[in-house]
Amino acid sequence: MKIAARISGLLLAATMIASPALAQDSGPEARPIYNRDQWLPKSVPLSDDVLRIPVPADYNAPKGSFVLVGGRLFDGTGKPARPATIVVQGKAITAVLGPDDKNWPADAVVYDVTGKTVMPGLIDLHTHLTFLDVADSSVYSAAHLSGAESAMRGLRRMGIHLQAGVTSVRDVASHGDTPFVLKRLQAAGEIAGPRIFTAGQLITQTGGHAALHAMMPGYPEKPNDNPNSMVRIASGPDEWREAVRIQFAKGADLIKLASEYSQAEITAAVDEAHSLGMPVTVDSETQYIDMAIKAGVDSIEHPLPRSDAAVALMAKRGIASVPTFVPYRIISRSSGGYFGSTSRRFELNETTILEMGKKMRRAGVKMGIGLDLIVNWPEYMPGAYINELESFTQIGYTKAEALVAATKTSAEIMHMGDRLGTIEPGKLADIIVVDGNPDEDFKALEKVRTAFVGGRLMLQDGRIYKPAHEEVPMPERK
Incomplete structure (x- = not known):
């Protein structure tokens, strides 16, 4: 036993020498996220986003109740699927009943979902709802300058996501004020689509990743003078703090940063975001991931290169990963490789991205789904x-487990695990109904028939649902 203990100690010492970041971990440089909830009694209703602003009790809640009966429930908690009845009042799940229990409101709308799977809505942690389309190169388009065109792109993509069963998206950079407008209208039930958690503009340095989107033809000479830009250019710690404050003032739920940056810049941005109660995610690679971890970010996007020590520190500190395998697979298959980017100066292919995913999985890094x-x-x-x-x-x-990552874990990464991601009493009624068993065959997700977001029916028979207009009587002549 003494020999075994001695060997174990030597191995641990060797690991710490090989991974100095582990031995020298003194915690993040930035302050932790400010917890507003500690100053509010649980009886105070709060907004259904990361900001947690006090609101009236019925804020954005539809009237009435409904039940889903006869279905097979995959609740997202990790429990096996089972027969169950789900009861919803307003925007929240009030009960999950046994299949023979009919203890629901007498006036509830009853949906028979026999033979189908009921589950939490899927989450996409990495969207750019207003990103320029290939058609936006038309001479008739000023898509990078027009808020109207940005909104139309975003609205269309919201519909596509909803039809695929996605009921929440984390928008990690879109144009101008468009994501905030779309978020507000969706939450109020005025437009159909997934609920939106938005970062506003991506923050980077001059020449950093995505900076070219702030310097497109037709832009003002100074990139930040375009109010419809999806990118904010910042230089120095003070400007990075100010860029964070600008997104917060617009209503951001989180902050999105991208390399390249200095250690002082990213630490200042994370510190400012956390002081305002917002988590930070970052698009970075290699040494910039080390800087992000040192600063104290909350999550890191993409399966880009990083050291074993960085992966271990991510797991130790609870820094989540949103690996986004799909876009790199699309790029590799359509272009033969990731070419022409100064922020992607390393080998990147279908093998490397999966190997990085495996490495993070083995280390115990929390991972969610983003596309x-x-x-x-x-x-x-x-x-x-x-x-x-x-x-x-x-x-x-x-x-x-993959479906739990797409629902429960992804909600936790958004700092919304107490409201979303599972079908349990007290959670928001973001629910999809699938024709098949997606926990056994993902192909069933090709047949999402019904979706509720915040208790509102937004997808019916696989089509976007919009309730008929109700006429409001004109004022009487006095």
Whole structure:
């Protein structure tokens, strides 16, 4: 036993020497996320987003109740699927009953979902709802300057995601104020689509990743002078703090940063975001991932190169990963490789991305589902989402575990695990009904028949649902 203990100690010492970041981990440089909830009694209703603003009790809640009967429930908690009845009042799930229990409101609308699977709505943690389409190069388009065109692109993509069973998206950079407008209208039930958690503009340095989107033809001479830009250019810690404050002032749920940057810049941005109660995700690679971890980010996008020590620190500190295998697979298959990018100066192919995913899985890094479907790639839905789920099984997840990553875990990464991601009493009623058993065969997700978002029916028979207009009487003559 003493010899075994001695060997174990030597191995641990060797590991720490090989991975100095582990030995020298003194915690993040930025402050932790400010917890607003500690100042509010649980009886105070809060907005259904990361901001947690006090609101009236019936804020954005539809009237009435409904039940889903006869179905097979995959609740997203990790439990096996089972027969169950789900009861919803307003925007929240109030009960999950046994299949023979009929203890629901007498006036509830009853949906018979016999032979179908009821499950939490899927989540896409990496969207750019307003990203320029291939058609936006037309001489008749000023898509990078026009908020109206941005909104139309976003609205269409919201519909595509909803039809694929996605009831929440994390928009990690879109144009101008468009994502905030779409978020507000969706939450109020005025437009159909997934609920939106938005970062506003992506923040990077001059020449950093995505900076070219702030310097397109027709833009003002100073990139930040275009109010419809999806990117904010910042130089120095003070400007990175100010860029964070600008997104917060617009109503951002989170902050999205991208390399390249200095250590002082990313630490300042994370510190400012956390002081305002917002999590931070970052698009970075190699040494910039080390800087992001040192600063104290909350999640890291993409399966890009990083050291074993960085992966271990991510797991130790609870820094999540959104690997987004799909876009790199699309790029590799359509272009033969990832070419022409100064922020992608390393080998990147279908093998490397899966190997990075396996490495993070083995280390215990929390991972959620994000697709990063830009230009015309949303047309690949729902196949793209299914492909991402299949990627998770290739790196070691079971089918059921991959669906939990797509629902419960992804909600936790958004800092919404107390409201979304599972079908349990008290959670928001973001529910989809699938014709088949997706926990056994992902292909069933090609047949999402019904979707509720916040208790509102938004997809019926696989089509976007919009209730008929109700006439309001004109005022009487006095």
